[in-house]
Amino acid sequence: xxLKYSHITVITFSSPIHAHSFSMRCSPYQSICQHIIExxxxxxxxxxxxxxxxxxxxxxxxxxxxxxxxxFAFESRGLVSVDRHIYPGDFNPLFLYESPLTSPSxxxxxxxxxxxxxxxxxxxxxxxSDLIHVHIQYVSGSTDVCTxxxxxxxxxxxxxxxxxxxxxxLCRLCGVAARYVNGYMLGEGQTHAWVEYYVADLKExxxxxxxxxxxxxxxxxxxxxxxxxxxxxxxxxxFRGAGDQTIHVSTSVREVLRGNxxxxxx
Amino acid sequence: MYSLxxxxxxxxxxxxxxxxxxxxxxxxxxFKEQLFPFDxxxxxxxxxxxxxxxxxxxxxxxxxxxxxxxxxxEKSIVKDGVIPADFIYSSKGYLPQCEGFEPYRGIYxxxxxxxxxxxxxxxxxxxxxNLRVPSGASYPMIARDLTRKASPETFTDSSLIDxxxxxxxxxxxxxxxxxxxxxxxxxxxxxxxSAYFEHSYLAxxxxxxLAYPDxxxxxxxxxxxxxLNNKSERxxxxxxxxxxEYMDPMTFEPSSLLGVANLFEVYRQGxxxxxxxxxxxxxxxxGLYYFVPKMVEYYLNEKPILKNAPxxxxxxxxxxxxxxxxxxxxxxxxxxxxxxxxxxxxxDMSPEKLKEMRHLIETESRRWIAQEVxxxxxxxxxxxxxxxxxxxxxxxFVISGEQTKVWASGLTRFTRDSKSFIVxxxxxxxxxxxxxxxx
Numbered sequence: 001x002x003l004k005y006s007h008i009t010v011i012t013f014s015s016p017i018h019a020h021s022f023s024m025r026c027s028p029y030q031s032i033c034q035h036i037i038e039x040x041x042x043x044x045x046x047x048x049x050x051x052x053x054x055x056x057x058x059x060x061x062x063x064x065x066x067x068x069x070x071x072f073a074f075e076s077r078g079l080v081s082v083d084r085h086i087y088p089g090d091f092n093p094l095f096l097y098e099s100p101l102t103s104p105s106x107x108x109x110x111x112x113x114x115x116x117x118x119x120x121x122x123x124x125x126x127x128x129s130d131l132i133h134v135h136i137q138y139v140s141g142s143t144d145v146c147t148x149x150x151x152x153x154x155x156x157x158x159x160x161x162x163x164x165x166x167x168x169x170l171c172r173l174c175g176v177a178a179r180y181v182n183g184y185m186l187g188e189g190q191t192h193a194w195v196e197y198y199v200a201d202l203k204e205x206x207x208x209x210x211x212x213x214x215x216x217x218x219x220x221x222x223x224x225x226x227x228x229x230x231x232x233x234x235x236x237x238x239f240r241g242a243g244d245q246t247i248h249v250s251t252s253v254r255e256v257l258r259g260n261x262x263x264x265x266x
Numbered sequence: 267m268y269s270l271x272x273x274x275x276x277x278x279x280x281x282x283x284x285x286x287x288x289x290x291x292x293x294x295x296x297f298k299e300q301l302f303p304f305d306x307x308x309x310x311x312x313x314x315x316x317x318x319x320x321x322x323x324x325x326x327x328x329x330x331x332x333x334x335x336x337x338x339x340e341k342s343i344v345k346d347g348v349i350p351a352d353f354i355y356s357s358k359g360y361l362p363q364c365e366g367f368e369p370y371r372g373i374y375x376x377x378x379x380x381x382x383x384x385x386x387x388x389x390x391x392x393x394x395x396n397l398r399v400p401s402g403a404s405y406p407m408i409a410r411d412l413t414r415k416a417s418p419e420t421f422t423d424s425s426l427i428d429x430x431x432x433x434x435x436x437x438x439x440x441x442x443x444x445x446x447x448x449x450x451x452x453x454x455x456x457x458x459x460s461a462y463f464e465h466s467y468l469a470x471x472x473x474x475x476l477a478y479p480d481x482x483x484x485x486x487x488x489x490x491x492x493x494l495n496n497k498s499e500r501x502x503x504x505x506x507x508x509x510x511e512y513m514d515p516m517t518f519e520p521s522s523l524l525g526v527a528n529l530f531e532v533y534r535q536g537x538x539x540x541x542x543x544x545x546x547x548x549x550x551x552x553g554l555y556y557f558v559p560k561m562v563e564y565y566l567n568e569k570p571i572l573k574n575a576p577x578x579x580x581x582x583x584x585x586x587x588x589x590x591x592x593x594x595x596x597x598x599x600x601x602x603x604x605x606x607x608x609x610x611x612x613x614d615m616s617p618e619k620l621k622e623m624r625h626l627i628e629t630e631s632r633r634w635i636a637q638e639v640x641x642x643x644x645x646x647x648x649x650x651x652x653x654x655x656x657x658x659x660x661x662x663f664v665i666s667g668e669q670t671k672v673w674a675s676g677l678t679r680f681t682r683d684s685k686s687f688i689v690x691x692x693x694x695x696x697x698x699x700x701x702x703x704x705x
Contacts, residue, residue: 021484021527023516048486052531055365062516062528064485094362097355227362236516238527 001218002037002256005184006077007191009235010248016068017241023062025182026076026191026234029222030059033085039078045069056231058224074235079256082218085207091198095177099227102169102180105150111135112173121176121199122206128170129210132163138211145229160211161229164193167210168228171197179225181207182232184253186219191234191251196225221253267424268308274416275306275648281412287405290460297458303696304409305647309660309678310426310701319382319390319662320672322571325562327378327664330395330549332565334374337548338364348564349557350581356632357554358602359398359547361510363517367534369443374543376439377403377505378664379677382572383642391575391640393659395558397546399507402677402697403432403663404464407471409699410675426701429675432663433471439667440474440503443539448502449491451477455508455524465507474505484528489538505541513544552601552635553579576638580631589636590624596636598623611639645698647680656680660700674702 007026022043028036030053041049041061049063065072098104104112111131118124139157149169152162164180171178177198185192194209194216207216224232234249282304289302311319336343337354344351354360379400381393410429414421440450452474454465469476481492482501490498506513512522517530532538548554556577559570578585578596589596593612600608615623627634644655658680663673678698 019483021516023528023531050487050531052487052535054531054534055363055367060531062484062531064483064528066483066485093351093355094365236520238515 001186002079002081002258003184003186003219003221003253004077004079004256005221005251005253006075007184007234007251008249009074010071011073011237012071012246012248013069013241013243014245015241015243016070017239017243018066018068020065020069020072020237020239021062022064022072022074023060023236024074024076024234025054025058025060025224025232026074027059027061027223028078028080029057029183029224031057031087031222033083033087034222035081035083037079037081039076039080041074041076043075044071044073054231056224056226058226058232068241072237080221082221084218085196085216085220085222087196087205088203089205090203091177091200093177094227095179095198096172096175097227098169098172099230101146101148101228101230102165102172103148103150104169104173105153108150108153108166108169109173112170115170115174118174121197124174124176125167125171125195125197125206125208125210128167128174129208129213131170132166132210133213136163136166138163145233160193163210164195165228167195167208171195179205180228180232181222181225182229182234183223184221184251186253186255188253189251190249191223192220193229194220219253219255268306268420271308271413271417271420272306272648274413275304277416278306278409278412279304281416282408285408285412286463287408288463290458290462302405303682304405305680305696305698306413307646307648307653308699308701309645309658310703313703313705315388315390316674316702318571320674322390323380323662323664323672324670325566325568325571326380326392326395326558327375327666328670329561329565330378330397330558331372331374331666333561334397334543334546334549335368335372336565338545339366339368343561343564346564348560349554352581352632353551353553353557354548357548357551359545359549359551361545361547363530364543364545369533369543370445370536370539371443373439373443373666374546375549376443376541376543376666377436378666379661380664382660382662383575383640383658384660386641386643390572391642392558392572393575394552395550395555396661397542397550398509399542400661400663401461401464401507402661402679403436403673404461404467405697406675406677406699407432408467409697413699424701425704427674427704429673429700429702432673432675433468433473435665435667435671435673436468436505437472437474439665440472440505440541442667443541444502445537445539446500446502448500448538450474450503451482451491451501451505453477453479453482453504453506453508453526455479455512459507461507468505477504479508479524479526482526482529484526484532487532487535487537489526489529489532501538503539503541510544510547513540552599553581553632556635575640578636580627580634580636585636586627586631589627589634593620593624593627593636595639597639598627599635599637601633601635613639645678645680647696647698649682654684656682656684658698676700
């Protein structure tokens with residue numbers, strides 16, 4: 001499917017700030033599964049935007065604004081042709097070890113123990129996802145970006161990030177390497193999170209969305225993957241100044257019919 | 267050969283006080299600066315001993331650098347079964363963010379501080395490798411300067427190697443990795459750091475800029491130094507005296523105020539060199555120490571010249587059995603602690619403590635290493651006008667650049683307390699000059 005996306009982050013400051021560094025992971029992940037037809041990033045106030053690839057292969061756009069300003073906007077937009085989210089790759093033991101947001105609690109270990117006999121990675125992830133839906137209720141705003149799998153599980157509610165962290169934790173406890181994915185999804189007005197798990201026989205990473213309890217298809221755009229949310233954070237910033245900040249993020253993803261691509265304005 | 271110098275001990279210590287040769291320590295949340303007491307009796311290393319040490323130290327550091335290159339790229343030493351994967355991935359010093367990137371000119375540890383002791387039989391043993399930000403070179407540097415001033419005759423009579431070239435060695439290494447001939451800086455967290463004296467002294471001696479975190483910023487894929495009148499200069503190499511986790515709030519500890527935002531991106535793009543590189547902690551982890559002689563064989567295909575203290579890893583069943591049976595005579599170290607903390611002697615433990623430690627060794631075997639207690643040579647010091655024996659170690663400095671070089675000197679630290687075996691300066695104690703004889 002060909003998807004047109006736009007992701008706008010606007011931060012307003014109650015009093016002017018300066019010496020502002022930012023680092024964004026909101027451009028699509030470069031891979032054979034996602035062909036980037038067009039893409040564009042821009043910032044206001046105007047500044048140099050540098051691009052790098054981090055240790056996970058994610059695209060990082062970063063920059064610096066020295067002068068005083070009371071608002072900051074960053075836009076990422078483009079056109080991506082998405083195939084199935086199946087990523088070939090070697091096994092990486094890093095994704096078997098716990099990370100700060102996915103370390104297991106006794107309750108999660110007990111749950112993993114019940115899954116012990118499941119064979120096949122796909123069957124496992126489906127069982128995990130079903131189990132999560134038994135224990136966790138989706139309640140928007142019930143957790144924040146610092147909430148661990150353990151904490152979300154204990155309170156019995158969470159958002160897509162928590163569903164993903166718990167699924168990753170359980171996969172790893174069952175000996176299946178798993179990683180966190182941040183991205184966009186058709187019809188979603190904000191970023192979404194899902195998981196990729198390693199299918200050892202095929203030497204491939206397959207994607208599953210535990211929040212919606214279904215396999216990830218070509219209506220998803222992958223931005224970044226990592227051990228947990230911390231490796232994929234959409235927006236990081238450091239600046240000097242006092243005062244409060246208000247952040248507003250809007251995402252839009254629409255399907256573009258192939259015949260219209262040439263004429264599309266993005 | 268140093269009797270004239272001894273008469274000048276007080277003069278030298280007064281000079282040191284005047285020059286601010288201090289060591290800061292944090293105790294119970296409070297910062298205190300204390301003088302680092304200097305003992306004028308030098309440690310003297312014979313020429314023959316030094317020749318062997320020099321070759322052994324170069325070999326060890328070359329192997330450690332080869333290990334770091336391998337561990338963040340191919341990991342062949344893990345694939346070949348020499349080091350278990352668990353020792354890498356669960357090491358606190360392992361930084362996954364460094365995966366798949368090799369620093370400019372392939373050097374990770376530009377300045378290595380290798381801690382050694384000499385056993386009663388004369389044999390030297392390595393106790394610890396320090397590859398992150400080893401400090402201490404400035405103390406013997408200034409001590410030699412001041413002792414030469416206080417007692418010039420001592421140095422015309424003695425045939426020892428002049429050690430006043432450390433700053434030059436440091437500078438050569440920085441020049442070698444400097445990206446596109448940029449500005450060279452030493453990055454200090456500021457005057458409340460325990461080694462601030464050293465940072466400022468080294469910057470002065472090596473003739474590089476002493477920079478504070480606020481002086482540096484990242485723009486357009488490069489690091490800049492904010493000079494006077496807003497004139498910015500591109501930085502090519504940063505000898506940082508700040509630990510990895512505080513260096514860039516965007517990649518590591520987000521609350522750090524000591525770092526430079528987005529520095530890590532510039533580093534990974536190869537646009538600035540960091541001395542020492544990021545991620546070195548995986549190689550000087552106390553758990554990895556056990557494997558260093560194996561690294562020498564694996565990477566260099568040579569027999570290790572320097573010995574480790576006999577070490578046991580409870581991770582291995584056979585070693586665990588030995589440690590549990592012999593805990594009373596061993597020294598136990600917590601691999602996640604540094605600076606002389608987390609070191610426990612079995613002979614000092616109460617029966618309850620022994621029981622507790624045995625339990626921890628069984629349940630958290632990866633967390634501990636155990637070593638035989640080495641009877642190392644005590645050195646003479648002057649304490650209240652009397653000559654007494656104290657435990658001492660030697661931190662040798664190895665500098666890697668175009669070639670690997672060993673500084674013909676080092677920091678000899680001793681315990682002031684006659685009962686203590688721990689000579690880390692964070693725990694109190696003093697230092698000596700280290701003389702290497704040139705024939």
